[in-house]
Amino acid sequence: MPEDFRYLTPRDPFLARYAGAAIHDSAHCGHDHGTDVGLYFFGRPAAPSDTGCSAPDEEEQRLAVVPRCVLADLFGAVLARIEDSESPEAAERFMDAVAVNRVRAAARLHELAEQRRDCCVAGFRTGGREHTCGRTDTPS
Ligand SMILES: [Zn+2]
Known part of the structure; x- marks a missing residue:
């Protein structure tokens, strides 16, 4: 081992x-x-x-x-554990689920940026109307 x-x-x-x-x-x-x-x-x-x-x-x-280097170790270990305990196909299905969630999360992050909710807690909670980060731009 x-x-x-x-x-x-x-x-x-x-x-x-x-x-x-x-x-x-x-x-x-x-x-x-x-x-x-x-x-x-x-x-x-x-x-x-x-x-x-x-x-x-x-x-x-x-x-x-x-x-991030530790995270890469962790993801590799997770895939190896799934493959070892189940099958290579199970590890592939897991990676497919990761890819689907990556696309969904990227779309949500883009949406938050368009709403000006991605910079500070105030921006997030007020729907982009108020900011404590100094942001002054207006919605496009
Ligand atoms: Zn802000």
């Missing part, structure tokens, strides 16, 4: 119902992969009876700021 694999005992597992991502401009990985990525997870501490993406009663938010 390669050195980068270990047996882990889960501590305080968290069941994410959904997740989001953001770019963290303040940090860069040391491998010239660009800015770090913030991964936001919404869900709750996992109970033994939890299954998959069932709706939680109470929702918590957890943030992990991940260097």
